[in-house]
Amino acid sequence: MREGELFGSWTERSQIFRNRELLRPSYLPERLPHREEQIGRLARILSFPLRGETPSNVFIYGKTGTGKTATVRYVLGELEKMGRKLNRGIKGIYLNCERVNTRYRVLATLTNSLLNGTSSVPTTGWPIDVLYETFLRVLDSEERVLIIVMDEVDRMVVKKGDEVLYDLTRVNSELERAKVSVIGISNDARFTHYLDPRVRSSLGEEELVFPPYDALQLRDILEERASGAFQPGALEGGVLSLCAAHAAREHGDARRALDLLRVAGELSEQEGAMRVTLEHVRRAYEKLEEDKMVEIVRTLPSQSKLLLFSLLLLVERGAEKVTTGEVYEAYRRVSLQKGLDPLTPRRVSDLLSELEMLGVVSTRILNSGRYGRTKEISLNLPTRQLRKMLEGDGMLLPHTVSLLRQAKLGGWEWTGEAW
DNA sequence: AATCCACAGGAAGCCCGGGAAC
DNA sequence: GTTCCCGGGCTTCCTGTGGATT
Numbered sequence: 001m002r003e004g005e006l007f008g009s010w011t012e013r014s015q016i017f018r019n020r021e022l023l024r025p026s027y028l029p030e031r032l033p034h035r036e037e038q039i040g041r042l043a044r045i046l047s048f049p050l051r052g053e054t055p056s057n058v059f060i061y062g063k064t065g066t067g068k069t070a071t072v073r074y075v076l077g078e079l080e081k082m083g084r085k086l087n088r089g090i091k092g093i094y095l096n097c098e099r100v101n102t103r104y105r106v107l108a109t110l111t112n113s114l115l116n117g118t119s120s121v122p123t124t125g126w127p128i129d130v131l132y133e134t135f136l137r138v139l140d141s142e143e144r145v146l147i148i149v150m151d152e153v154d155r156m157v158v159k160k161g162d163e164v165l166y167d168l169t170r171v172n173s174e175l176e177r178a179k180v181s182v183i184g185i186s187n188d189a190r191f192t193h194y195l196d197p198r199v200r201s202s203l204g205e206e207e208l209v210f211p212p213y214d215a216l217q218l219r220d221i222l223e224e225r226a227s228g229a230f231q232p233g234a235l236e237g238g239v240l241s242l243c244a245a246h247a248a249r250e251h252g253d254a255r256r257a258l259d260l261l262r263v264a265g266e267l268s269e270q271e272g273a274m275r276v277t278l279e280h281v282r283r284a285y286e287k288l289e290e291d292k293m294v295e296i297v298r299t300l301p302s303q304s305k306l307l308l309f310s311l312l313l314l315v316e317r318g319a320e321k322v323t324t325g326e327v328y329e330a331y332r333r334v335s336l337q338k339g340l341d342p343l344t345p346r347r348v349s350d351l352l353s354e355l356e357m358l359g360v361v362s363t364r365i366l367n368s369g370r371y372g373r374t375k376e377i378s379l380n381l382p383t384r385q386l387r388k389m390l391e392g393d394g395m396l397l398p399h400t401v402s403l404l405r406q407a408k409l410g411g412w413e414w415t416g417e418a419w
Numbered sequence: 420a421a422t423c424c425a426c427a428g429g430a431a432g433c434c435c436g437g438g439a440a441c
Numbered sequence: 442g443t444t445c446c447c448g449g450g451c452t453t454c455c456t457g458t459g460g461a462t463t
Contacts (some may be wrong), residue, residue, distance in 0.1 A: 372425030
């Protein structure tokens with residue numbers, strides 16, 4: 001191979017993309033179409049520190065991909081810029097409560113962020129009250145307004161980290177020079193019901209709702225990004241509309257629309273096509289769906305995998321739709337065969353509901369009068385695909401393969417009273 | 420009209436691992 | 442290190458349900 005040949009063809013300028021980074025979820029655009037109203041309101045609320053006053057706490061909710069995080073980051077960035085210009089100490093700290101989800105971690109992260117690397121508190125070990133005192137002292141060491149953004153704040157409650165919300169919404173009374181305001185972001189509107197009433201009223205001083213985008217708005221967003229992301233003329237007519245339409249059906253998720261467009265672009269690039277076609281979008285949609293499923297199945301607990309495997313065997317044997325009792329019996333057999341204690345029907349019923357929520361199976365209640373009332377269960381993905389996923393599983397592999405072999409050879413009685 | 424099937428799904432409590440508190 | 446506590450997975454026990462059958 002001649003020098004440079006291996007990477008040579010990949011360094012040429014893409015026919016399709018100009019800058020694909022613009023399509024990534026982490027990219028923060030300069031303009032956020034159809035969020036002018038939310039940006040305006042948030043800016044008004046957060047403008048108080050520019051006059052030396054404390055802004056209200058804000059609670060924001062909206063489904064995934066409705067621009068919550070982008071809007072907040074954008075407004076906060078502008079605010080900090082303005083603060084520097086006017087020489088006001090304004091600092092925004094962004095926390096993702098998916099990871100930073102306990103009282104300790106929140107306080108430690110905030111403190112470290114304020115210390116700016118000069119020194120730090122350890123990630124574990126300190127008594128919580130000492131940590132809290134340290135946080136107060138560091139925070140109050142200078143005149144400033146601290147705006148704490150807590151993204152996915154609903155995760156805190158699950159982890160019982162909501163005490164820290166109480167700390168933070170009440171902290172102002174203990175501060176001399178600094179002021180704190182909290183922006184909570186959640187995609188679950190009911191989440192506030194679980195909060196301590198005092199926290200709820202304090203956090204909800206101002207509420208901002210981000211409605212889902214409709215198809216036309218999604219199209220605008222895509223257009224905005226696509227002009228920079230793609231080479232001129234690289235998109236076939238209707239591509240953007242199709243991406244938008246797909247995403248609009250799934251509760252107006254802009255992230256989804258952008259993913260779709262990016263993957264469609266990547267597919268067309270891979271096959272050396274001149275432009276992105278509607279067919280590429282269709283395949284991108286399938287790819288994303290499949291990737292999602294693979295990930296879901298892969299991360300399933302082993303009992304659920306076993307259950308799913310039992311269902312798979314039944315479906316492969318020609319049963320289109322299966323009742324709860326049948327799946328349970330199959331599952332019980334497979335478990336025993338593997339030398340495992342089967343779970344009770346009650347538990348399996350819950351596992352089935354979980355599988356349904358994840359979209360792996362569909363169920364519907366079936367009434368057969370005298371012959372009882374049960375759920376009719378069907379698989380939501382092709383058997384071949386599912387089998388591939390399950391066979392790739394380390395835990396199941398040695399046993400399942402032999403089970404499959406037995407099943408194929410007819411070594412099992414899969415029908416009738418032999419069960 | 421009463422019965423009864425084959426479950427659905429709620430309530431309570433057990434067990435266990437892991438992390439916080441002492 | 443020990444103790445305590447909590448949450449998740451699970452079981453046990455239970456009540457509820459719609460319509461074919463009696």
